[in-house]
Amino acid sequence: MKIRPVEDLDLEDIAAIDEKIGGTYRPDVWERRIVYYIRRDPEVSLVAEIDGSVVGFLLGEVRSGEFGLEEPTGWVEVLGVDPDHRGQSIGRRLAEEMWQRFRSRGAKTVRTMVDEGMPQVSGFFRALGFEPAPVTSLALHLDR
């Protein structure tokens, strides 16, 4: 397995993995997201390749000043692993490489938000050592 930074050539492959997971082909959504991370710091967001095919991706970046957290913090936005390649520690390998890149950019903490309705995702991050942080995610529905 090869872990490398995400690049423009991965757009279609990432959209295909997302489609396999969620059932919808959303190339424009992934173009926007991936270009954002490429523009910000293309060395931090990563893909995993097996035999030359992209089988997983992890997008994130180091930011400061979010929610009053002034220190450089690694933020993980999205993880995707090809369902046909689950159980091969692809997510873990991507995460370990990303943490290393976060560290080299001065981050001491990694943060993410997970939907508690998706226990698989929550379980994945807990298995990596994440624990609940004293920050609560709140939402207000303006259309109600």
Next chain:
Amino acid sequence: MSTTTTRLPNRFHSAVESWRERFLPDYQFLIDNWEKYFPKDERFELVAHRECGMCGIIECGEEEGKPKYTKACDMKPQQASHLLGAVKAQASTEFGSIQQHQLTLARAQSEQDQFWVLRMMAEELRHGYQMLHLLLEDDWSNVSDQSGEEMVEEILQMRTGSHTLGAFNIDFDSFVDNIVFCALIDRVGKYQLTMQKVSAYQPMAESMPQMLREEAFHLATGVVPMRRWAEESAKGEPFVTMEILQKHINKWLPRGVEMFGDERGGGTNVRYGLKPMKNGEAQSDYYDECDKVVRDLNLRYIRARDEKLDHKAAREVLRRMTEGGETVDGVGRPEDLISTPDKRFFRRRGMHAWELVGADGETFEDVEEYIRHLVRNLPEQYTAGRDFKGYIDLLRKVHAGELDGGAASREMPNLRHVGGVCPCSKSVRWVQEDANGSVAV
């Protein structure tokens, strides 16, 4: 990861700013609207960056394992001379591409595409600045009679037509050129920068990481609009069709392939530890990447034609159309898709220069028939221009036995600065070297 930041001495910094005012007049507009398109991104700054903590040991070639050079005067003269040529060529391409992009920037149909290209132009300016920093920071007197000041002046005076590499001497005819150039020609830049990241000359190696980070966005600046155009074309929009995309790929890919140098060469750079790959090897990887871009554009097209197809089914349709030559109901004919032109197509330099090989690899016996093939497969605005005319004149001479291929490659007309080195002179004229190397204006 940490970097040092340097500003050129004032008079050189001002010279680059003056150049910017002339060739990148929308710069202030970019800065004023930065937040709208690039919120959260650090503002652009015209400085040179050097990465700290990079490998200090030569990574390839005859001196592998020895400490990298920090000064050009410590290198072998031939080695330093090769390096100096590479720095000047790199600088020339950075400034050259801005001049090309400026020609058609205003013609973009989408404001976002235009802003992305504008940011890319500003970053190319910084890359040129980075190379000037290398020229001014060190003493090159053991391999050049020119002072740093003269080298900077020479680079800033170059115009489209007088740049070191062919791709930077071709005028853009529409905004499609801006985009396809980013996707294909900036991709060559990615390869060059990646290879130079291991340079035996430490200041060069340290200059590459930040340039590479920025270059990644430049490739996306090209690929994303191309993908959108492929989808729009599939849905019947008349603006940038697959046929137009194909013709522009045919225009630029051969120039990109040639930017690696002759397929058989590059060994000297590897021996000197300046690059880890020979020309042919890097060119081959580059070509495969371009092929991936084309394949993904076709997938996007196919999926927009038949939205019921999932990724796997779309790949199978692509295979049937491209390998089987099938027409597929609800999608279209094989000729509706685009393809990567043959590596030997429309070449003027390297191993396949002046060969009569078509876009699909077919060969021609008759040069006039080949010219008609080129005209059918290249953008109309381009075939009406000077670069194409120069190529055709030489192609006819080569195939009439009036000129050998090597001489023809050297004779492609150039725009040269003919006003001496006076900084106030901006005159350029069409010139052509004769066989003795003298210049006819």
